[in-house]
Amino acid sequence: MIALKNIGILAFSLLMLNSCKTENLRLSEIEGKRITIDTNLQANTELEEFIQPYREHLNKTLDSTLAYNPKSMNKSQGELNTAIGNMMADIVMEQANPVLKSRTGNEIDMVLLNHGGIRSGLNKGNVNARSAYGLMPFENEIVIAELTGEKILEMLEYLERAKTAHPVSGIQIEMDRNFKITSAKIQGEEIDPELTYFVATSDYLQQGGDNMNFFKDPVEVYNVDYKLRNAIIDYFQKTDTIKAERDDRFIRKN
Amino acid sequence: MKRRNFIQQTTAATAFVGLGGLSSIAMAPVSKIHITILHTNDVHSHIDPFGPDDARNPNMGGVARRATLIEKIRKENPNTLLLDAGDIFQGTPYFNFYGGELEFKLMSKMKYDASTIGNHDFDNGIEGLYAQLPHAEFDFISSNYDFSNTVMDGHTHPFKIFKKDGVKIGIFGLGVELDGLVSKKLYKETQYLDPIEIAEDMSRKLKEEQKCDLVVCLSHLGYEYQHDKISDIKLARATENIDLIIGGHTHTFLDKPTVETNRAGKKVLVNQVGCYGLYLGRIDFYLDSQNNIETDGVKIAV
Numbered sequence: 001m002i003a004l005k006n007i008g009i010l011a012f013s014l015l016m017l018n019s020c021k022t023e024n025l026r027l028s029e030i031e032g033k034r035i036t037i038d039t040n041l042q043a044n045t046e047l048e049e050f051i052q053p054y055r056e057h058l059n060k061t062l063d064s065t066l067a068y069n070p071k072s073m074n075k076s077q078g079e080l081n082t083a084i085g086n087m088m089a090d091i092v093m094e095q096a097n098p099v100l101k102s103r104t105g106n107e108i109d110m111v112l113l114n115h116g117g118i119r120s121g122l123n124k125g126n127v128n129a130r131s132a133y134g135l136m137p138f139e140n141e142i143v144i145a146e147l148t149g150e151k152i153l154e155m156l157e158y159l160e161r162a163k164t165a166h167p168v169s170g171i172q173i174e175m176d177r178n179f180k181i182t183s184a185k186i187q188g189e190e191i192d193p194e195l196t197y198f199v200a201t202s203d204y205l206q207q208g209g210d211n212m213n214f215f216k217d218p219v220e221v222y223n224v225d226y227k228l229r230n231a232i233i234d235y236f237q238k239t240d241t242i243k244a245e246r247d248d249r250f251i252r253k254n
Numbered sequence: 255m256k257r258r259n260f261i262q263q264t265t266a267a268t269a270f271v272g273l274g275g276l277s278s279i280a281m282a283p284v285s286k287i288h289i290t291i292l293h294t295n296d297v298h299s300h301i302d303p304f305g306p307d308d309a310r311n312p313n314m315g316g317v318a319r320r321a322t323l324i325e326k327i328r329k330e331n332p333n334t335l336l337l338d339a340g341d342i343f344q345g346t347p348y349f350n351f352y353g354g355e356l357e358f359k360l361m362s363k364m365k366y367d368a369s370t371i372g373n374h375d376f377d378n379g380i381e382g383l384y385a386q387l388p389h390a391e392f393d394f395i396s397s398n399y400d401f402s403n404t405v406m407d408g409h410t411h412p413f414k415i416f417k418k419d420g421v422k423i424g425i426f427g428l429g430v431e432l433d434g435l436v437s438k439k440l441y442k443e444t445q446y447l448d449p450i451e452i453a454e455d456m457s458r459k460l461k462e463e464q465k466c467d468l469v470v471c472l473s474h475l476g477y478e479y480q481h482d483k484i485s486d487i488k489l490a491r492a493t494e495n496i497d498l499i500i501g502g503h504t505h506t507f508l509d510k511p512t513v514e515t516n517r518a519g520k521k522v523l524v525n526q527v528g529c530y531g532l533y534l535g536r537i538d539f540y541l542d543s544q545n546n547i548e549t550d551g552v553k554i555a556v
Contacts, residue, residue: 025287025421025467027497029540032511032523032556034533035323036314037303043318044325047363051301051318054356058347133347139377203437223439 062130066236073244074121078165080175080250084122085167087244088135088232089113092200093169095231096142099224100198106222108144109186109197110170112155114210117202118167127242129233136229140202145218149193154214156181156191159250168250175252182253202228287419289539290334291470292324295502296529297338298345298374299357304530315531321364323534328365331538333418336365339502340372340429340474343383345530353378354386362391368414370427370472371396372502376440380404395427395472398452400445413456415464421541424460427472428453428489430503449475449484450492457495468539471499477506477526490514490522498537501526510556511537521554 073084089111097108120134147155156173159166163179174183184191191197196219206215236242303316328334338361343354354375361369371394375383384405387394394410401407413426428449432441453471460466471489478487486501494517507528514522527533 025541025543027467027539027552028286028542029538029553029555030523031538032525032536032554034509034525034527034535036533037316037319037323037531039313041316041319041322043316044321045318047318047321047360050363051356051360054348054352055302058351061351062347130347133350139344 062133063128065126065128066233067127067239067242069122069124069127069242072121072124075115075118075165078246080163080165080173080252081168081246081248082165083244083246084118084135085113085115085165086169086247086249087122087242088118089167089169090244091231091235092142092228095234096144096200096224096226099226100144100200100222103224104222106144106146106198108170108200111168111200112171112205112212113167113201114205114212115164115166116210117204122242127236129236132229132232132236136232138204138228140204140228142200142224142226142228142231143203143206144198144200144222144224145206145215146196146220146222147199147214147218149191149195149197151214151218152186152191152197152199153193155199155212156184158212158214165250171249173250177252177254179252198222285543287421287541287543288331288333289418289421289423289468289541290327290331291337291423291498291500291535291537291539292327292334293337293339293500293525293527293535293537294320294531295339295474295500295526296341296372296505297357297531298341298529299343299349299354300346300530301348301356301360302346311530311532317360317364317531320531320534321360324364327536333421335367335416335418335423337425337470337472337500338366338369339472339500339526340370341374341502341529342369342372344374344377349377353382355389358386358389362389366392367416368393368395368425368427368472370394370474370502371399371410371429372474373430373432373435376432376436376444379440380406380442380444384409395425396429397426397456398447398449399429400447402445403443406444413460415460415466420543421468421539422464422466423468423470424457424464424466425470425472426453426456426460427474429474430476449473449489453489453493453496457493461495467541468497469495471496473499474502476504477501477508477524478504486524486526487512487514490516490524492517493522494518494520496522497539498522499524500535505529507533511535513554513556521552523554523556 075082092111160179172185176182205212208216301317304311304314306312342357343349395414396410397412416423431446457469460469473486476485478485486499506526508526511523511525516522525535527535
């Protein structure tokens with residue numbers, strides 16, 4: 001009976017689709033529909049039993065506790081910086097910097113992610129790999145774009161327009177009440193248009209995601225072959241209690 | 255009015271196939287051959303059904319349920335082909351954990367006949383796809399990806415011909431342009447060839463040289479775009495010799511196939527069933543072996 005509800009009725013009488021050569025087969029009628037897969041169908045026992053050990057292993061791994069989170073966080077708690085966003089940007093800095101350093105000798109100056117890329121909150125209590133899949137279900141990789149000082153200024157203009165708590169680390173930004181930047185320092189220093197800066201982000205954003213066009217033609221892009229989600233899982237694994245706070249790294253002053 | 259009634263009757267009869275083994279074939283001359291094509295696309299590693307609390311698709315999907323349905327349809331009609339239009343990989347931790355092994359093993363158990371390759375099937379790199387091939391007991395059909403300088407070389411077919419009850423069904427496969435969609439680091443030296451040119455060539459070969467009765471295109475191009483990009487709809491209009499395009503990529507939920515007119519004025523069916531294994535697409539072809547057939551029309555009831 002499942003089949004019934006999805007049958008659309010529309011009829012066409014038309015020319016032969018194709019005549020069939022050797023065996024005189026002629027196409028006379030075609031019917032098309034879709035069938036819903038839902039609880040009206042019993043699961044095939046053999047397949048169910050086949051899946052079971054995979055499912056158990058996966059759930060066991062996803063649900064085993066990695067760290068403790070003392071307070072619930074979500075991305076709407078804060079105007080221009082949030083505890084959860086700060087945590088994610090700081091994780092990228094902490095986990096990816098040693099890789100970049102060992103590969104190139106350079107260090108990450110700052111991190112910029114996107115607010116929309118925080119895909120879930122983080123509840124108070126035990127944190128596991130499933131939490132990391134919730135935060136970052138996509139396969140985005142961390143990349144480091146080497147940007148000119150001029151591109152950094154374009155980034156700041158972007159942030160003025162965005163007026164959004166895009167997660168940052170390594171940079172300190174102050175805006176006035178009209179979201180105009182009054183001060184911006186990377187690693188505690190004024191931005192020098194003559195210098196280049198190593199900015200860690202996701203491959204998605206580097207390739208122009210969220211209209212972050214200042215990332216598009218960098219001096220160089222460095223891969224660290226490190227998925228954002230794996231960086232989060234590795235960080236949770238080595239951390240006993242998560243200490244993430246909203247702070248003054250990106251603020252608006254009245 | 256009369257015709258409309260007749261067709262309603264026919265579709266109603268088809269709906270009861272599962273219950274009584276009745277179908278429109280029972281009302282037609284005995285010489286009719288019935289071919290069923292079942293299809294999925296963009297299943298994206300969705301092995302378990304969505305839970306009851308899921309916001310979008312509560313209690314829907316699930317591979318083991320799909321297997322039950324497929325088995326039932328095969329019992330009704332052994333002349334059934336089961337196809338997938340790509341993006342088997344990526345979307346649940348099953349893929350992250352097992353790299354696609356379970357997806358391929360389950361598709362093999364369900365006796366999929368063939369699949370084409372979607373952009374996400376490169377997500378663990380072309381080596382990641384290659385590594386899972388031993389788990390796939392079905393064929394990969396890809397006509398417009400040139401894998402010559404990659405590990406996939408020799409592991410895909412430009413087309414395949416299946417014979418069911420004397421009916422020759424030719425299938426070719428088209429993939430979406432990878433540049434800009436998949437990182438080059440993942441697809442390596444895979445060359446993307448123009449889908450329309452390839453489709454023209456393949457469908458002509460299958461229809462005219464190989465004398466196929468039905469020509470099916472397994473496509474991961476996407477259903478339709480606002481901009482200039484090649485899509486299933488554009489492909490249907492711009493070619494001839496294709497009877498059915500089974501699509502994917504755009505996660506388009508069609509409740510019935512779209513009927514397009516091709517360059518030669520003939521009808522082409524385009525179908526796509528969304529994503530995540532929420533639906534199974536079903537197309538039934540009835541072929542008549544009578545030589546002295548009176549009518550020269552094909553009835554399409556969708």
